[in-house]
Amino acid sequence: MKIIVDGMGGDNAPGEIIKGCINAIKKFDINIIIVGNKEKIEKELKIYDYNKEKIEILHAEDIITNNDDPALAIRRKKNSSMVLGLKSLKNGLGDGFLSAGNTGALLAGGLFVIKRIKGIDRAALTSVYPTKKGISLIVDAGANVDSKPEYLEQFGIMGSVYMENILARKNPTIGLVSVGTEEGKGNNLVKGTYSLLKEAPINFIGNIEARDIPMGEADVIIADGFVGNVILKLTEGVASFLLSELKDIYNKDIFSKMSALLVKSGLDELKSKADYREYGGVPLLGIQKPVVKAHGSSDALAIENGIRQLIDFIDKDVINIIKNIKIKP
Amino acid sequence: MKIIVDGMGGDNAPGEIIKGCINAIKKFDINIIIVGNKEKIEKELKIYDYNKEKIEILHAEDIITNNDDPALAIRRKKNSSMVLGLKSLKNGLGDGFLSAGNTGALLAGGLFVIKRIKGIDRAALTSVYPTKKGISLIVDAGANVDSKPEYLEQFGIMGSVYMENILARKNPTIGLVSVGTEEGKGNNLVKGTYSLLKEAPINFIGNIEARDIPMGEADVIIADGFVGNVILKLTEGVASFLLSELKDIYNKDIFSKMSALLVKSGLDELKSKADYREYGGVPLLGIQKPVVKAHGSSDALAIENGIRQLIDFIDKDVINIIKNIKIKP
Numbered sequence: 225m226k227i228i229v230d231g232m233g234g235d236n237a238p239g240e241i242i243k244g245c246i247n248a249i250k251k252f253d254i255n256i257i258i259v260g261n262k263e264k265i266e267k268e269l270k271i272y273d274y275n276k277e278k279i280e281i282l283h284a285e286d287i288i289t290n291n292d293d294p295a296l297a298i299r300r301k302k303n304s305s306m307v308l309g310l311k312s313l314k315n316g317l318g319d320g321f322l323s324a325g326n327t328g329a330l331l332a333g334g335l336f337v338i339k340r341i342k343g344i345d346r347a348a349l350t351s352v353y354p355t356k357k358g359i360s361l362i363v364d365a366g367a368n369v370d371s372k373p374e375y376l377e378q379f380g381i382m383g384s385v386y387m388e389n390i391l392a393r394k395n396p397t398i399g400l401v402s403v404g405t406e407e408g409k410g411n412n413l414v415k416g417t418y419s420l421l422k423e424a425p426i427n428f429i430g431n432i433e434a435r436d437i438p439m440g441e442a443d444v445i446i447a448d449g450f451v452g453n454v455i456l457k458l459t460e461g462v463a464s465f466l467l468s469e470l471k472d473i474y475n476k477d478i479f480s481k482m483s484a485l486l487v488k489s490g491l492d493e494l495k496s497k498a499d500y501r502e503y504g505g506v507p508l509l510g511i512q513k514p515v516v517k518a519h520g521s522s523d524a525l526a527i528e529n530g531i532r533q534l535i536d537f538i539d540k541d542v543i544n545i546i547k548n549i550k551i552k553p
Numbered sequence: 554m555k556i557i558v559d560g561m562g563g564d565n566a567p568g569e570i571i572k573g574c575i576n577a578i579k580k581f582d583i584n585i586i587i588v589g590n591k592e593k594i595e596k597e598l599k600i601y602d603y604n605k606e607k608i609e610i611l612h613a614e615d616i617i618t619n620n621d622d623p624a625l626a627i628r629r630k631k632n633s634s635m636v637l638g639l640k641s642l643k644n645g646l647g648d649g650f651l652s653a654g655n656t657g658a659l660l661a662g663g664l665f666v667i668k669r670i671k672g673i674d675r676a677a678l679t680s681v682y683p684t685k686k687g688i689s690l691i692v693d694a695g696a697n698v699d700s701k702p703e704y705l706e707q708f709g710i711m712g713s714v715y716m717e718n719i720l721a722r723k724n725p726t727i728g729l730v731s732v733g734t735e736e737g738k739g740n741n742l743v744k745g746t747y748s749l750l751k752e753a754p755i756n757f758i759g760n761i762e763a764r765d766i767p768m769g770e771a772d773v774i775i776a777d778g779f780v781g782n783v784i785l786k787l788t789e790g791v792a793s794f795l796l797s798e799l800k801d802i803y804n805k806d807i808f809s810k811m812s813a814l815l816v817k818s819g820l821d822e823l824k825s826k827a828d829y830r831e832y833g834g835v836p837l838l839g840i841q842k843p844v845v846k847a848h849g850s851s852d853a854l855a856i857e858n859g860i861r862q863l864i865d866f867i868d869k870d871v872i873n874i875i876k877n878i879k880i881k882p
Contacts, residue, residue: 356794366732369740403695403782411698411779434783435790450740453732454763454780455787461764462791465685470799 225253225538227531228318231260232287232305233325235521241324242268244527249278251528252535257318259284259309284308287325290520294328298336306330310337313513320514320534322505324522331367334511341547346375347510348382349449349517351456352503357440361387363509364449365456371448373416376400377424380417382509382546383444384426389540390507390533399432399442401451406431413448421446425549504529507537509546514538554582554867556860557647560589561616561634562654564850570653571597573856578607580857581864586647588613589634613637619849623657627665635659639666642842649843649863651834653851660696663840670876675704676839677711678778678846680785681832686769690716692838693778694785700777702745705729706753709746711838711875712773713755718869719836719862720772728761728771730780735760742777750775754878833858836866838875843867 229245231238238260245256246269255278258265262283269279284305288297301307306325310333313321323330327349335347351365363383368375380398387396400417402410407418409431421428432441437455447455474481504526505516514537518530558574560567567589574585575598584607587594591612598608613634617626630636635654639662642650652659656678664676680694692712697704709727716725729746731739736747738760750757761770766784776784803810833855834847843866847859 356797369732401783403698403779403786414779434785434787435793437787438790438794450732450743451780451783454730454783456763457732458763458766458784458787459791461767462788463795464764465767466792466795468685 225535226255226257226318227534228257228259228282228309228312228321229527229531230305230309230321230323230325231258231265231281232284233323234518235324236523237324238264238268240523241527243272243524244522244531245279246272246274247524247528248531249274252532254531254535255279256531257282257312259312260287260305261285282308282312288329290326292326292329294326294332295336297326297329298333306333307337310334310515313515314338319538320516322516322518322527322530322534324518324520324527324530327366327517327520330515330517331508334508334515338511338513338515340510341512341543344378344382344510344546346371346378347508348375348379349452350383350386350506350509351452352506353437353445353456353459355438355440359391359503360437360440360443360445361391361506362445362447362452362455364447364452365506366449366453368448369450369453371413373413373420376413376417376446376448377420379509380421380426380428380444380446381424381549383446385542385545385549386507386509387444389542389545390536393443395427396443397429397441398426398444398446399429399436401434401437401445401447401455402431403433404431405433417446502529504531504533507533507542512543514543554864555584555586555647556863557586557588557611557638557641557650558856558860559634559638559650559652559654560587560594560610561613562652563847564653565852566653567593567597569852570856572601572853573851573860574608575601575603576853576857577860578603581861583860583864584608585860586611586638586641588638588641589616590614611637611641617655617658619655621655621658623655623661624665626655626658627662635662636666639663639844642844643667648867649845651845651847651856651859651863653834653847653849653856653859656695656846656849659844659846660837663837663844667840667842667844669839670841670872673707673711673839673875675700675707676837677704677708678781679712679715679835679838680781681835682766682774682785682788684767684769688720688832689766689769689772689774690720690835691774691776691781691784693776693781694835695778695782697777698779698782700742702742702749705742705746705775705777706749708838709750709755709757709773709775710753710878712775714871714874714878715836715838716773718871718874719865722772724756725772726758726770727755727773727775728758728765730763730766730774730776730784731760732762733760734762746775831858833860833862836862836871841872843872 259282286304348364349367363379505518508515615633677693678696692708834845837844
């Protein structure tokens with residue numbers, strides 16, 4: 225198996241990306257193509273002692289940054305590590321692609337270079353969501369802000385397949401975000417989606433209200449990209465608001481400061497529950513080849529876990545499972 | 554000034570409603586009409602020593618419960634405390650109406666009985682949102698799950714007037730919830746709304762991302778009813794998830810339990826920040842008379858504060874201010 229890695233994407237590139245790749249070839253039976261500035265990558269690789277046959281470099285002159293307009297960057301920066309990486313995947317030089325770079329550009333690149341699966345109307349971004357029970361998967365996390373019921377139905381099916389095969393949740397529950405749990409509650413998009421998901425070959429548990437998402441009421445949370453994005457960002461905002469209020473409480477006097485020390489380990493544990501580095505990355509669902517997006521601030525551990533997830537993605541043949549479900553009789 | 558109060562709405566009716574009314578007539582220079590079951594209300598009133606001239610009872614045989622379908626209940630339960638209260642308001646028997654009953658029914662009743670302000674296409678539910686800086690107001694909190702840019706523009710204007718006059722925030726900032734702060738980010742609804750709000754006579758600060766809502770980035774948060782509802786419920790869910798995790802941490806051992814005691818007062822303070830009883834209630838915006846919705850679990854303090862808010866609503870002539878802004882030249 226050969227994994228293609230964007231050596232230049234993310235806040236800690238190329239250093240942490242290279243370190244993650246080195247750890248990955250030692251742990252997993254894979255080869256890696258690192259795409260990016262040859263000189264910089266070679267300099268990083270020199271730090272480590274590793275089997276030289278397992279890593280090759282594909283030189284890319286350019287970099288797509290987070291300030292680039294996604295669609296424009298994919299069209300114009302033909303020699304960027306991201307575009308070259310995706311093209312290499314398209315041309316069969318490797319089996320999957322990992323990038324910690326510009327999310328929008330990776331999505332645009334996935335669509336323009338790799339293309340959609342036949343029968344799938346839109347590609348979705350996904351995101352892992354930490355819950356009381358562990359984690360849920362949100363689809364769509366922001367790719368399609370104006371959706372149709374058919375798109376959300378397909379996201380439900382793809383999310384179910386991914387959750388079952390990669391995140392090992394048997395017969396995962398699929399919930400549709402709405403303003404009430406009863407069928408018939410919601411806006412036109414949700415009502416239309418409900419009747420499609422009800423007939424889909426998945427474990428659809430109906431509408432779920434936003435307050436039940438953190439409780440882990442559904443393994444896969446279906447929402448259009450606008451709502452999915454609001455859910456992710458609001459969760460972040462509420463959590464950091466509460467933690468900052470808590471900090472104020474703890475800093476009040478010497479007693480509360482002592483108290484803070486006593487529960488610090490517990491709080492650290494709580495924080496690590498939401499640590500993206502453990503999950504590694506999230507898939508782009510709906511395109512013809514396995515692509516995983518690692519978090520922009522990924523360190524070596526996150527990259528290693530992202531590669532592990534990509535290996536599963538390829539091994540379990542998720543894309544063919546999706547293709548076979550979508551082929552109507 | 555005469556305030557009409559739904560004596561039978563909410564989880565603690567009529568006991569706490571009556572107690573709140575008694576406290577209100579002692580504090581404020583008003584008369585109150587309590588609508589509801591005469592016998593039950595008289596029995597509660599007997600507990601207190603008060604100026605009998607200030608409270609009258611309007612008997613209502615029926616009650617609209619939370620299990621009733623909102624629109625159906627308004628049409629069929631003509632003798633309910635809510636419908637009779639709204640009709641009394643419509644007919645000029647009082648200056649404003651307060652209810653802690655079924656939210657959807659109150660909205661439907663406001664539209665059917667009181668009617669919309671001319672030039673306003675939809676009525677909106679509002680909600681108070683506790684933030685780092687104090688409170689923000691969310692419009693729409695769930696009344697219109699399929700909105701148009703014109704509706705949201707009107708919500709922005711009405712929210713601004715209410716915030717400035719009733720919640721005493723001078724030249725309040727108005728933010729539109731979207732997936733990115735730049736103009737042009739968002740779905741079609743948000744893009745259309747942005748260009749209208751830009752031209753509106755309000756302090757529009759552009760798009761705000763959901764993560765900035767808890768920080769108090771905008772005094773008034775504009776969202777369509779679906780998204781507004783998701784924001785409110787998700788905030789509740791994330792907060793109770795984090796507090797329950799915290800509780801687990803505190804219950805771990807004797808040291809963490811001691812620690813919990815030490816910060817308890819601080820945590821209580823944090824909780825009270827989000828206490829709806831302090832705010833009393835939220836207005837229905839867009840109808841021709843002042844109507845305030847108190848929380849379903851309102852106690853006497855919440856009812857008293859709801860009445861105080863209603864008094865301001867009437868005193869400051871908010872509805873005429875809205876009417877005058879909306880009259881195009």
